[in-house]
Amino acid sequence: MAENWTTLRELLLPEAPKRGRAIESALRDAIRDGRLLPGARLPSSRDLAGQLGVARGTITAAYTQLVAEGYLLARHGSGTTVASLGAEQHRPSQQPGAPAWRLDLRTGIPALAAFPRAEWISASRSALAELSDDSLGYPDPAGFIGLRTELASYLGRVRAVSATPDQILITNGAADALRLTIEYLRTTGHHSVAVEDPCLPGERELIVAHGLRPVPVPVDDDGLQVTELAKTSCRAVLVTAAHQFPLGTVLHPERRRALLAWARDVDGLIIEDDYDAEHRYDRPALGAVQALDPARVAYQGSVSKVLAPAIRLGWTVLPDRMHTAIVARKRFSDMGCATLPQATLAWMLRSGGYDRHLRRSRALYRRRRDALLEALAHKLPDWKPIGIAAGLHVVIRLPDGIDDRLLSQALAARGVNAPALAGYSTQSIFPGLVIGYATLTPDRLRAAVTEFAAATPDSSQAAREESG
Known part of the structure; x- marks a missing residue:
């Protein structure tokens, strides 16, 4: 049993003499220095005595003294743990967090209290039960094939997206999809990306962070002004065609055709961010621009506005000419997304729980x-x-x-x-x-x-x- 605690013996207390006061002092110093963090569980007095080669009573006395000083907590049935009080004044100062708003009207967050916890747990159990042993290895960097198959069906049914499973890449949210696309554009000679004005400030920041220059293009009641886009030197544009963020306008059909004509004329790319198209109340569903010319549009979405941002699952449907290079970039950047949440989402899509x-x-x-x-x-x-x-x-x-x-x-x-x-x-x-x-x-x-x-x-x- 003592071998389970070799880190404490060999790394935290290697020089401690075999005397009670010295052991007590070494533990106190480890807590003060932050090497033993609040909540860390210590070995039992019997185990630590065996590790250090001292009498059990020596360790019991040291623990009792540190509990009295507030450095340790001892609870029956829970063992001995490091208390927060004894280490608090020695911990680095924390950066102030976000304000505690009485009424928080920020955008981009769904009703988190409405997250379908029971269905997610059930889907997770069912998905895990049917996964093969091989599926628990390193993931396919393009994404779990079960999820890509379900998404191809779902996106075709709900958004009229034209995609096969092999054209879909699973990402860590839409931001990851945009990052991969921007990095691809940079390596293929692009210096700038057109963005809607107004738009989400974080999109401009992400583009800058990954080496390109965002060029604002004005939006009016019919969406992006394509005539103004054509005046720029950009060959790529990021649009929210179905529900412009933040103005909420829809890209007019004539503007859609003009946008696709622009992309063909400049040999360009349209990045279509379909961030919340499932949520509609007073209008019929609108198909994605991607359906009109899959070779010119990289379509991206996520579950962040439907389920919860914490799941960190998104996707991008890529033109064939981009797919291999971006999947390779995904593999080199993070080895692909976690399989278990992908399998859970696939089960929810297949079982109807998502709908x-x-x-x-x-x-x-x-x-x-x-x-x-x-x-x-x-x-x-x-x-x-x-x-x-x-x-x-x-x-x-x-x-x-x-x-x-x-x-x-x-x-x-x-x-x-x-x-x-x-x-x-x-x-x-x-x-x-x-x-x-x-x-x-x-x-x-x-x-x-x-x-x-x-x-x-x-x-x-x-x-x-x-x-x-």
């Missing part, structure tokens, strides 16, 4: 969206919600004269996280707030609108100040 969860969550999100819109219409009728037909967020267009950045700051001071639209764009557009509603109950969304009204200066007062 059932989507039906439940759509109804949930519609109720929350409607509560937000009703509260806005009642308390702030001059505030105009945009992009309400789909997704997990809305943009609220503010009356002229309200500075969205200042309003966002005022709300933050009240414990409300409501990002300003100005933070998503490189150009000056209308003032607005980008509001995610998926994570809050209807009552809390109504409370958020009350906070909006309380933090907003009276419109007549604002007008007088502007005229003065």
